[in-house]
Structure formats: C-alpha cells, structure tokens
Amino acid sequence: DAGVIQSPRHEVTEMGQEVTLRCKPISGHNSLFWYRQTMMRGLELLIYFNNNVPIDDSGMPEDRFSAKMPNASFSTLKIQPSEPRDSAVYFCASSLDSSGTQYFGPGTRLLVL
Amino acid sequence: QKEVEQNSGPLSVPEGAIASLNCTYSDRGSQSFFWYRQYSGKSPELIMSIYSNGDKEDGRFTAQLNKASQYVSLLIRDSQPSDSATYLCAVNKSGGSNYKLTFGKGTLLTVNP
Numbered sequence: 001d002a003g004v005i006q007s008p009r010h011e012v013t014e015m016g017q018e019v020t021l022r023c024k025p026i027s028g029h030n031s032l033f034w035y036r037q038t039m040m041r042g043l044e045l046l047i048y049f050n051n052n053v054p055i056d057d058s059g060m061p062e063d064r065f066s067a068k069m070p071n072a073s074f075s076t077l078k079i080q081p082s083e084p085r086d087s088a089v090y091f092c093a094s095s096l097d098s099s100g101t102q103y104f105g106p107g108t109r110l111l112v113l
Numbered sequence: 114q115k116e117v118e119q120n121s122g123p124l125s126v127p128e129g130a131i132a133s134l135n136c137t138y139s140d141r142g143s144q145s146f147f148w149y150r151q152y153s154g155k156s157p158e159l160i161m162s163i164y165s166n167g168d169k170e171d172g173r174f175t176a177q178l179n180k181a182s183q184y185v186s187l188l189i190r191d192s193q194p195s196d197s198a199t200y201l202c203a204v205n206k207s208g209g210s211n212y213k214l215t216f217g218k219g220t221l222l223t224v225n226p
Contacts, residue, residue: 031212033214042219043201043216043218043219045214048212048213055213091156097212100145101147101159101162102147102159104156104157105156106156
C-alpha cells in the first residue's frame, strides 16, 4: 500500500492567496483527519471525517479554513485568504474505525509570506 | 490543566540505557492511548498502542498504562542513537465510534553514542 498521499509537499504563497492542500487516504480506511503542527501549539486536529462526512470541525481556526471529502479516496483543505500565521506543517491521517490507529501522510509544509 | 501533558525535554540518555517517557491526561473517560515517534522533518509514526491497565511490550519498547493515575509511559530499552526523535503521546478521549486523538506536544529524546 502506498500509504497516505499528500500534495503538494511544499507550498510558498503570498498573504491573501488561496491555498489548497490535497490528501488521498489509505485504501479501505474510512476515517480521515487533518492536523496542523507548529512549534508553539504542537499537533492540533483541525477536522475529522468518517465515511466522507465531517464529524468534528471544532479545531478549524476560522472561516478562512474549509475542508471537503467528496469521496472515500480524496480530501481537500482550503485556506482562503491565507495569512502568515497559517504557516505550519499540515498533516493528513487516515484510520480504520475498528482500530483507531491513525497513519500519517508526509505532510505539506506551508509558508505564507 | 492541559488535556495531554508531556515533559518537552530534551531528555538525553547514553546509548544502551533505558529511556523513560511520561505522559499524563486529564479526561478520566479516555480509553485508548498511543505513542508516536516523529523524526525531525518527518511525519509521526505509530510505535505502540495500549488500551488496558498494565504493561505492553513490543521488542525494545514497553508501554505502561495506569488509568487510576491518568498516566501512560513509554520505556525504551537498550536505547540507540536511531531512537533520537520526538515522542508524541496521544489519547482517544471519547472512545466508542469517535476516533479523535488529542496529542501532547511531545518529548524530544536524544540518545548519545
């Protein structure tokens, strides 16, 4: 299995621009998680999908952030407009309900100038 | 009180020694506990999961859980320089069908040759 796939791996953009991060979970996994990691705040859960349905978005910082999961094999996290404080590493993870074990993708390193 | 608390370290041990990593959590209803290892610039990877009080061993790693004390630990025997990484403790607060994890900020471990 290829594992969780994320793209792009690195993104540099200017403040105010739209950023779209993409994730392909492990085939057969039915839960998908978006995290943000910074030195100050550590690893924070942004949103969690189960069977393509958003279950918990309480970690989404504000309306500038949105996430979708149109099918079992694809999810996006969008930031519009982006701000310098959004600079972080964004991880996608997936899991099987029955195990709860989450497998992380390689992450997208976002820098907003 | 933080939901999941870890000593940020750095914890420095000589090669061959036992490294002891500790984690406390605030929610008494927590049911599942995980240790992830994260190398610098990489994504978290699962090392151990533990669900019941007591010890669970896997090779050089032993996870220990004490729900009464709300405490989970990870012991690494015969520490190797390749074990140098940040170790993240993660807790599933709600259990059941909710597989949301809350992570500690991690403990940086350095194993000196």
